[in-house]
Amino acid sequence: xxxxxxxxxxxxxxxxxxxxxxxxxxxxxxxxxxxxxxxxxxxxxxxxxxxxxxxxxxxxxxxxxxxxxxxxxxxxxxxxxxxxxxxxxxxxxxxxxxxxxxxxxxxxxxxxxxxxxxxxxxxxxxxxxxxxxxxxxxxxxxxxxxxxxxx
Numbered sequence: 772x773x774x775x776x777x778x779x780x781x782x783x784x785x786x787x788x789x790x791x792x793x794x795x796x797x798x799x800x801x802x803x804x805x806x807x808x809x810x811x812x813x814x815x816x817x818x819x820x821x822x823x824x825x826x827x828x829x830x831x832x833x834x835x836x837x838x839x840x841x842x843x844x845x846x847x848x849x850x851x852x853x854x855x856x857x858x859x860x861x862x863x864x865x866x867x868x869x870x871x872x873x874x875x876x877x878x879x880x881x882x883x884x885x886x887x888x889x890x891x892x893x894x895x896x897x898x899x900x901x902x903x904x905x906x907x908x909x910x911x912x913x914x915x916x917x918x919x920x921x922x
Contacts, residue, residue, distance in 0.1 A: 778792060780874050781873035783831075783872060785848060787851070788828065790827065797821070799818070799882045800818050800867075803894060810845065810854060814891045815896070817870050820865040822865055832849065834846070835847070843858070843860070844859075854869055855868070881897070881898040883902065884896055886905075887902060900914065
């Protein structure tokens with residue numbers, strides 16, 4: 772595993788969309804919900820929560836794919852359709868970036884898993900925390916503090 776260094780840059784598969792991260796991650800996650808399984812064509816999706824003001828699209832434009840609702844917006848490259856990042860419709864202070872879009876994702880390890888209640892029976896990660904759905908909102912402060920300590 773490589774060490775995370777800032778800034779981190781990355782982009783979609785075809786390179787038409789490029790991103791930059793200038794602030795350390797707040798949390799890393801793997802989501803096992805069936806929606807993420809379908810979106811990622813995998814057993815789970817990976818994400819890294821980046822402070823909103825530490826994330827920039829430096830090249831290209833994204834289109835909304837996946838969910839088109841009022842809560843989550845999944846941003847994809849219009850050309851290659853790579854799922855690059857997600858935003859909550861109202862600013863919650865972070866952007867969920869797909870870490871495999873980064874030029875170097877070797878540092879990434881999920882800190883927590885969500886929706887383990889929908890996980891495929893063989894799908895496991897080394898995450899320290901596991902939740903049948905999402906953690907209670909009251910637990911997020913403790914999780915963020917613990918993640919920051921280990922980083």
